Amino acid sequence: MAIKEPLIQEHKNNPWMVYFTTFVAVCGSYEFGACAGYSSPTQYAITQDLSLSLAEYSLFGSILTFGAMLGAITSGPVADFIGRKGSMRVSSAFCVAGWLVIYFSEGPVPLDIGRLATGYGMGVFSFVVPVFIAEIAPKDLRGALTTLNQFMIVAGVSVSYVIGTILSWRALALTGLIPAAVLLLGLFLIPESPRWLAKRGREKDFEEALQILRGKDADISQEAQEIKDYIATLERFPKPNLVELFQRRYLRSLTIGIGLMLCQQLGGINGVCFYTSSIFELAGFSSAIGSIIYACLQVVITGLGAVMIDKAGRKPLLLVSGSGLVMGCIFTAVAFYLKAEQVSVGAVPALALTGILVYIGSFSIGMGAIPWVVMSEIFPINIKGQAGSLATLVNWFGAWLCSYTFNFLMTWSSYGTFILYAAINALAILFIVVVVPETKGKSLEQLQAAINA
Structure with missing residues (x-):
């Protein structure tokens, strides 16, 4: 069954809500960068304060990647089941918990558990943030807005590196709570991905979310119909498993x-x-x-x-x-x-x-x-x-x-x-x-x- 390419007509949209929604989402990208950049400036202080060996600190640094792999494995199903906003809430919760565990750590085991939790949050953010932005953005802004994901990751890493030379390792861990808190609060103010809502059959919520994103005076009829028609065509196909x-x-x-x-x-x-x-x-x-x-x-x-x-x-x-x-x-x-x-x-x-x-x-x-x-x-x-x-x-x-x-x-x-x-x-x-x-x-x-x- 072939999928026909839809016809597109241009609409006059107000992008300000898209900008604000993107800003909230990329707080998750900044959190990603803060997690990734944490271990570099803190190595000497943590190893001295907690008497860690080089092998123990190496495990602390590298376990972040294994947490991210776990996050990557589950990010897609989680984002499909509870939505893009829901998965960002889950990711933020893991990061908050991880940072608090790191802050109160007195030995290598809780330190590693906290790092693993922040790694899981990173893995989910790495998938859901660019996907969410791509699904809310109009086509003429999609590339630039999605690229902000990488920009904020880089900013998070760089800021962690700089302020890590001034703050203690415990204080630096607390700064990681800030972008997560901004994201959690911001999620109450932005709409869910219209495409996800349409896929879940929530037609009224879908149209409301798309109208909010495009502006109250924008004509969304063509775009809304295009999205619904395309998803209806896709639904005729059986949902593939990993092999398929x-x-x-x-x-x-x-x-x-x-x-x-x-x-x-x-x-x-x-x-x-x-x-x-x-x-x-x-x-x-x-x-x-x-x-x-x-x-x-x-x-x-x-x-x-x-x-x-x-x-x-x-x-x-x-x-x-x-x-x-x-x-x-x-x-x-x-x-x-x-x-x-x-x-x-x-x-x-x-x-x-x-x-x-x-x-x-x-x-x-x-x-x-x-x-x-x-x-x-x-x-x-x-x-x-x-x-x-x-x-x-x-x-x-x-x-x-x-x-x-x-x-x-x-x-x-x-x-x-x-x-x-x-x-x-x-x-x-x-x-x-x-x-x-x-x-x-x-x-x-x-x-x-x-x-x-």
Whole structure:
């Protein structure tokens, strides 16, 4: 049964409620960043105060990723069952509980339990926030608003890093309660995803939510009918289980979603991000200065990407980003090769700094945010929960694999590590050229009908 592409007519909408709703949702993204950025500035203080060994603190840091994997597995079904707002409430509750447990911890076990809980919240947020934003936003704003997810993650990480140098580790844990509290309060003031309401058969609530988002004077009749018709068409198909996601009808969207997540993570980002300081130290550059430049550049370029995504398009930014990642890896590999061979050693610090900054700037302009944007756009609503959970799980597994193997690879060969990452990012460019479609300027229904026809 083919899914016909709907016809779209333009409506004059008031975007202010969409902006406010997005602001509330991305408080979850900021919470994500606060969780991710917590362990870096607190390592010395926590290990000293609680007498932790390096292995115990390493477990504390890495268990966040396992919590995120659990969150990824359950995020789709939870978001489908209790709604996008409901799943954000659950995620916030886990983060609040986790931060409080960390604050009151007097030993490694409660510390790990708290970290695991915040990791679970991260995993749910990583799926539900971009999906929720994509489902509420008009097509001309969808890319920029969804990219704010990544911008707020980066902001959360950067702020945690900066204020973590001033506050105690317990006080820093309490600051993690602030975005969760803002989100929980804000959820009482914003509507649920209209598309989720339509899928649940709550037609009156669906139309009310869409009217609130588009403005009280906006004509929503065409958009509302389009969404209802598309969901009615999808409901004729049986709800697929995990194995049936791989049937031909959904295979292209699944390939795009999972492929982009692998491209994002296997290109080395978590190795570079988690061990920036040690990379700079190994290259002979000040880790403090390098990390501050790194954090500032990441925030600025991610913001620039959010502005450009609906003008330049997803695919061009991904290709620019991938090309820059290759160049950044090559610069860094050359720096470490010169150091290993003791040739032009004086140029090594500047070359390594250039390579890492080119790498993170390139990642921030496209590969950081756009895979999440595209993932939130391409899955039909009847498989979005399961397919989105699978893609998010793949992302977190890739994050763990990259961060776990980085030190082993650097021990094997510092320049070889970055040559390997350059090769993977080159393959990512090929994947983007051949497989990934442009999604700019199309409604979710148009886009999904074209991909999953």
